[in-house]
Amino acid sequence: MRLVSEDEITAAERRLAGRVVHTPLLPCPRLGDDLGLPLAVKAENLQHTGSFKTRGALNALLALVERDTPPTGLVAYSAGNHAAAVAYAGHTSGLPTVVCMPTRAVSTKVTTVRRYGAEVLLTDDLVATARGLAAERGWHLLEPFDHPDVIAGAATVGREILAAGPAPDLVLVPVGGGGLISGIAAALRSASPRTRIVGVEPAGANVVSYALRTAGGTPPDRPASVADGLAAPFAGRHTLAHVRALVDAVVEIPEESILPAWAELLDATKLLVEPSAAVGLAALRAGLVETAPATRTVLVLSGGNVAPATLATLG
Amino acid sequence: MRLVSEDEITAAERRLAGRVVHTPLLPCPRLGDDLGLPLAVKAENLQHTGSFKTRGALNALLALVERDTPPTGLVAYSAGNHAAAVAYAGHTSGLPTVVCMPTRAVSTKVTTVRRYGAEVLLTDDLVATARGLAAERGWHLLEPFDHPDVIAGAATVGREILAAGPAPDLVLVPVGGGGLISGIAAALRSASPRTRIVGVEPAGANVVSYALRTAGGTPPDRPASVADGLAAPFAGRHTLAHVRALVDAVVEIPEESILPAWAELLDATKLLVEPSAAVGLAALRAGLVETAPATRTVLVLSGGNVAPATLATLG
Structure with missing residues (x-):
């Protein structure tokens, strides 16, 4: 399977210039201090329509x-x-x-x-x-994730992370069908070979890690996760090829770790995100990703379209 | 009463450089389209401690x-x-x-x-x-608002708005004791004389407009507003002097307009703010501030420390 090329990403950047929000990469000193590493978030919740x-x-x-x-x-x-x-x-x-x-x-x-x-x-x-x-x-x-043009569009998130300063040591990306991490990996892998790119999937919606474990199989049960935005029914062929070739790891987090991480993220960053966007923090909190005090880490906040009922759980 | 000078604001900028977050001025195309004007928000909810x-x-x-x-x-x-x-x-x-x-x-x-x-x-x-x-x-x-150094610190919000591009036509600022609007007005008034600077107070916490109406009087009742961050018990002497000299108007909004504006702001901008930060949008929605389709408007989002019980009202 052919991977998305640098030229395709550059073409996507040109097409999207002025049409999408160049979202800020925001430093999170309070959360970073608490986790013991330099942390920033790529705020795709601020994108048009509230997601990448x-x-x-x-x-x-x-x-x-x-x-x-x-x-x-x-x-x-x-x-x-x-x-x-x-x-x-x-x-x-x-x-x-x-x-x-x-x-x-x-x-x-x-x-x-x-x-x-x-x-x-x-x-x-x-x-x-x-x-x-x-x-x-x-x-x-229009395919939701399993298409080279869709992946190249998502890759512009990666290009913006690179444009914001020195490449991070670690990027944590929420994984549903795999489009976002495929794009980010396509943009970062050759530009910054030493950046670790780690995908995070909820236990209840784990089509990508399941496919990686089973040579392309699909889980027997329908996905069901509190991170509703990640409940893709299957991993894509294009996205699996990108993940296999370019991504360092995909980790699975327990369902019960997601809402606490989500609440912590809201409180600490003051960004309204959906539970799907909090899986990277959940993975760090669960100790599923190796880090050191110098690991400059970026959490990709994939979206902000949170259900009112979910917000109400904070009360 | 002496007003805060440009030099005092420059000294505050120097002291705070690297110690506070230079918060983003974020364009809000969706909300702006809906209101029929070019809109941006100054996101002080992203400041250290979650407020200006x-x-x-x-x-x-x-x-x-x-x-x-x-x-x-x-x-x-x-x-x-x-x-x-x-x-x-x-x-x-x-x-x-x-x-x-x-x-x-x-x-x-x-x-x-x-x-x-x-x-x-x-x-x-x-x-x-x-x-x-x-x-x-x-x-x-350390005085909460009625001190020249506190006002000069708040003025750095105004300097950052000026540094972000052409000065806006209209800036809407939440008013509690008046420290934030005093500082912003001190920074903007001479640099951009044609920018309208309008303060917004909740009906239940209106010490500044009450004082303006009554030659410095204090309302008989204790302030009580859903915008808890604006419930200052009295207007300051320094802040009143700044408001009288530098601010175009202070408008009062009905209490019942605040939470709907707050909910709209969360949904449209994906920024977690407290109700106090939504009073500017409430004033626009209530038609209390004159605007035209070309009025480039900035809403100052003063803070993001929202009570969980308030978030729960969204469910």
């Missing part, structure tokens, strides 16, 4: 236009952040968009998708319904 | 040291953010610190103060207790 997904969706759409195959409409399936990202991409490009979301999707995520004018179709047969709609209407199905 | 108060407390302390009157200990009275700021200042300078806080102070704010090693004294007679302790121990009482 906007980068991949927009890059995939703009690449289609650039290659003279502009779509006449967009179709997506997603429980949340990719849905909003595709709705946003459709909105900014004036394309009609339909998004298939699960019937039990977080209500605020449905609201966000509708805010950008997309049609929402609630179904529990996401993939088949989306494929059927795309075929029927002749619209383009 | 750190600037004033540290500047006041460092000015004492610079003037060869270093204190042997610090005393403060505050319901929250100034308490944490003084605890932090004491902690970073190795000084023993005692903070008087009200018996019904938000528990997380007490925890924050203790995190920095300060002694907490719970009392409902804040000012007298603090003055007594300062006299008894020979320690320095």
Whole structure:
């Protein structure tokens, strides 16, 4: 399987310039002191639509236009952040968009998708319904993570981390289907060979580490995690190839470690993130990633679209 | 009453360089589109201790040291953010610190103060207790807002807004005792005479607008606002002088407008702020501040130390 190249990442940077937020890499002295290492967060919760997904969706759409195959409409399936990202991409490009979301999707995520004018179709047969709609209407199905253009879009997160200063020693990345870590690894691996790139998966949504352990197998049970944004039903073929070739490790964290890390992150950084974004801190707190007092560490905060019911657990 | 000078603000910038977070001025395209104007937020919730108060407390302390009157200990009275700021200042300078806080102070704010090693004294007679302790121990009482060094520290927020690009047309600043707006106005007024500087007070904690209306009077009732960080018991003499001379207007917003604006701000910006920080948005939403589609507006987000019970109201 071909990996995303430096040129593809550079092309994504060019397409996305001025269209996505160059999110800040924020130092976290208080949390870093507490953990005993220099810590910063890449705040993709501050991205348009509240997650990094906007980068991949927009890059995939703009690449289609650039290659003279502009779509006449967009179709997506997603429980949340990719849905909003595709709705946003459709909105900014004036394309009609339909998004298939699960019937039990977080209500605020449905609201966000509708805010950008997309049609929402609630179904529990996401993939088949989306494929059927795309075929029927002749619209383009924008893949949630397993596509080189989506990975190249996510890679611009890695380029921005490199542009912010000396490359970190360790980058911790939440892993769902693997698109974000594939992109970040594609951007960082050759530019900074000594940076450790570690993915973090919840025990309840571990398709990537399961696939790594079982030569590409898919877990028998449907994913179910308090980190709802990471509950991808399968690891991608493209993403698995990137993870195998470029990523140092993918660790699994206990479900019960996620909400405490999430609450700590809110309190210490004052950034509103979703539980998925806290898995990197959970891995550090659980001692699953080796660090030293000099390990300059970046936590990638993948998104900020937290369910109100989750926020209410803090009361 | 003498106003804080440009030189005093420059001295504060020098003292605070590297000791406080140069907080980002973050564009808010989604919220701005919705309001119909170009909007950015100055994210002082990302400041050390989670509020702008750190600037004033540290500047006041460092000015004492610079003037060869270093204190042997610090005393403060505050319901929250100034308490944490003084605890932090004491902690970073190795000084023993005692903070008087009200018996019904938000528990997380007490925890924050203790995190920095300060002694907490719970009392409902804040000012007298603090003055007594300062006299008894020979320690320095760091004023919460009504002091030129505290105002000059807060003014560095204004300098950072100016340094971020063209001066905005409108700056909306939460007003408690008036320290923050005094500092911002001192920094902006002469540098950008056409920038409108507007303070926003909750109806339940309106000491500054009450004093402006009544030639310096104090409201008969104790302040009580959902924006707990703005519940100053009186306007300062220094701060009133600054507001009278340098501020365009102070508007009062209904209490019931605050939590909806707060919830909207969290959702739209993904920044964890306290209700006090949302009063500027509440004023815009209530139509209390005149704007046009070209009015480049900055909301100063004063802090992020929100009570868990407040977060729970979102569920």
